[in-house]
Amino acid sequence: MEPTARILLVEDDVMLADAVRTGLKEQAWRVDWLADAASARLALIDHSYSAVLLDLGLPRGNGLELLKFVRSRYDTTPVLILTARDKLSERISGLDAGADDYIVKPFQLDELAARLRAVLRRCQGRVSPVLRHRDVMVDPAKRLVTRAGEAVALSAHEYRTLLTLMESRGRALSRSQLEDAVYGGDGTIESNTIAVYIHQLRRKLGEDFINTVHGYGYRVGEALE
Template structure:
């Protein structure tokens, strides 16, 4: 199975060279050139790792990273940048980056660092969440019902994970929007309801209870 990466880099020549080299190393690479594109694809897709430049059109790479961590996206991030000041490194690592490499760099070092952050992420111990026959494995990004794998979208996965993390408690629509998109009030009013409907269809109508006027709950209690 190939490791899929997102490359966020506005230097086309460097990006093409990286894509070619990474493909030879067995990585499948999607490429975007600015912060807005990065935010969009990171919400809509799941990656094994992100190679992130800091100086981007339309915003900063640091802002992209902060948005990821703000919605509990733990995808490994390797910052690739020309900024070599210690303060820049500290800011990137404090914002949630897993590693930091300064341009110009040797490709073999980049590949080694990338393999290391992916390997560390796969070795993290993430609690498997279970409720009413449904199990969610955050590390593997897998959902099962009565032991059978169930295909869910990335948005559905994030919605379900937050509800299961807070089983027995009511989760508001705004909290779900924040977890799925990293912002509240900027999407269609029924979007979360659509994801909940899809999850009920796939996992059982009784799994998720609606708490009218507030949000949703998995499991008993209040």
């Protein structure tokens, strides 16, 4: 997943969109929400996303046509269709148009998150659902962190900071990238907030587990060339 794991949700049901955004944010994803196909088309041209959650029945256009547009641009961003249409022919049409997965409303947020993690793993060529570095393991599906086999208790913000660093292992992330991943651009953030989380994580996982990249930010693991 990208360091700020940005998901585009294209859904015209306001209550459902709000529930999905809240649920995914709790699992350390940032979600941009748009309610119509025309706006989504522009966003997909102007921005890069880790994945797209796409409703088929949309105002100002059609979800299936939007998907075809994405694939016509050789854009391989994973797309998971969210729809109330449960006919087999419509599911096949969506998959044939380039969708990576398909979930029928109503659905449980835990299942949606699991399917999203799965399509992101496939896109990245990563089979294992867990992230490991040294003796630390992070299981996003269970929101579990262990060190040498023992569970480590983390606050929500500490967990999001660690997950973002682990998903970008070997790459330095700036403080602003980490702030964006943890808070999703919401609210006013104290200048030393990320430093506090890094200090707490080092105390719990080892002082040398997270490297400081002076003048920039932080990194887990050796730097990628």
